[in-house]
Amino acid sequence: MSSIIETLAEHARHDPDRPALLFEGRTFSYGRLWADVERLARALASSGIAPGERVALFLENCPEFVVAYLGAQRAGAVVVPINTQYRQIELSHILADAGVRLCVTSPAGAAELVRLPLPDLRTLVIVGAESEQSEQDAPSSSATTSVPFDAFIARGDDQTDQPLPLPALDAPAVIGYTSGTTGRSKGALLLHRNLAANAAAVTSAWRWTRDDRLLLTLPLFHTHGLMVGLHGTLLTGASAVLRHKFDAADVLAMLRDDPAITLFFGVPTMYGRLLAEVERQGAAALPSHLPRLFVSGSAPLSPRVFADFERLFGRSILERYGMTETIMNLTNPHDGERRPGTVGGPFPGQQARVVDARTRAPLPPGAIGEIEVRGPHVFAGYWNRPDATAEAFGPDGWFKTGDLGSVSDDGYFTITGRARELIISGGYNVYPREVEEALAGHPAVAEVAVVGAPDPDLGEQVVAVIVSKDGARPSVGEIAAYCRERLASYKKPRRVVFVDALPRNALGKVQKHLLTGIVTQP
Ligand code: MCA
Ligand code: AMP
16 A cells, blocks of 8 residues: 555656646646645755644645645645634644644634744744745744745755655554544544545545546545545546635536536535525536536435435435544445435445444444444544543444444445534534533623534534523624634524523433424424
């Protein structure tokens, strides 16, 4: 097995002119991409980033993201991708927890970061800073230096005689932060071998070849876009049309303009919006040449959207299931029946089973329990959290996903719920505890519980149930604004319900299921 980096180097050597990435009218061949990756890696090494040190990417989709991601791995650094919606609470925790030394970001991202006390953070590399902007002009705090991306990568030009070994398969590659029930997210440490094994499994299962072209509108700072979309493209030597973000009308236009696009991956909200857009524009909006494969994941795809998509687009969406800790776990078949409401079976080379959540004994088909997975795709452990790592694994190496489900006689898994509290809104995870902790500081809030309610566009929406202080009734706008200053905007409540008291059991624990009942009433 070769790492993604090594495979990329091979493609660049054997087929340098082959297109790898297309972005806003510019094409980056494998040769050009690799040259930039090498420059960035050397620039990092010459800037004192040693193998194993953490480099964060707090950046929206753009070619520089791809170069920085691969260049940091090429230099042996460990990449920490960060959602660009994250604000004070998430940013200060993640950057401090991972001990990030250097962060590649936008001018807006830099302005956000320099407000935070982050003693480990030495350098901000800024994409989109004016090229003539000097290092001193870019935003910086006393502890950090800011450098425009172009100036930074140019530092690599003088370092070509420095030997730079390729990262070993057992070396750490990425720390993906995934929120926890405690309200503080944990870093899932993935090794180069995990990334390569998963990309090999995914590309083989979905018959992904160098002739494919992916329309990539998912954010690169999460597993779905990065480790499924980008890794699969690079492993196979295929190409990807990268977009800044998802927009349903833009996707239809891109598909009409480029018949070479053969793959599209999205979260269920994207498929709902594509259907609505075709309905709005009329059937003429449908491209005459459609991708061979549409894949959905990150949240449950409703059988209704599956059926409507099949009717309108003539393609049955392939639903799969994954996690930051394990990348991709289960998939409907490429060639066999794609069964709506299910996530199929394990990818090649992986194992999955359903166990009793208490005894951990495997359950027979049809019985609901916790899903466990095992294989070369499973992460190495949580960063600096041996306690959480020990808790997440069984003695025989099975990883406890925290998702509940069952498996049919013929091997199709269905996700029925979650063992942990989690709201999935438009494919983004929101842990109620994190929002509750932020809202507890609001002057009008005496007590608060956060729950999910069904949402036709996002799948689930965040609802805050509040016991107010002294009869104050802040509007949903005020509560949302308070949250947005502290947390990612997608975590803000979309609805606020006031109650006199939170329902609690004899031990004083809030009975969330009763609140869910209240907020889901029409
Ligand atoms: C944006 N907003 C949201 C969401 N996204 N609110 C709730 N839930 C969301 N998912 C809010 C913003 O905060 C903003 O609020 C307003 O909507 C407009 O923002 P905009 O960026 O224009 O939003 P959008 O274009 O409508 O975004 C919807 C989206 C996006 C395209 C569906 O959420 C998205 O790209 N989701 C994909 C997430 C993803 O990649 N998940 C994979 C995780 P305001 O204006 O008030 O600030 S990896 C994973 O789960 C595992 C491994 C797996 O299996 O894949
Ligand atoms: P994350 O921790 O952000 O990587 O999110 C992973 C979680 O997303 C999983 O544990 C599941 O709860 C959920 N998820 C991913 N894919 C699916 C799917 N196809 N159906 C239902 N839930 C999913």
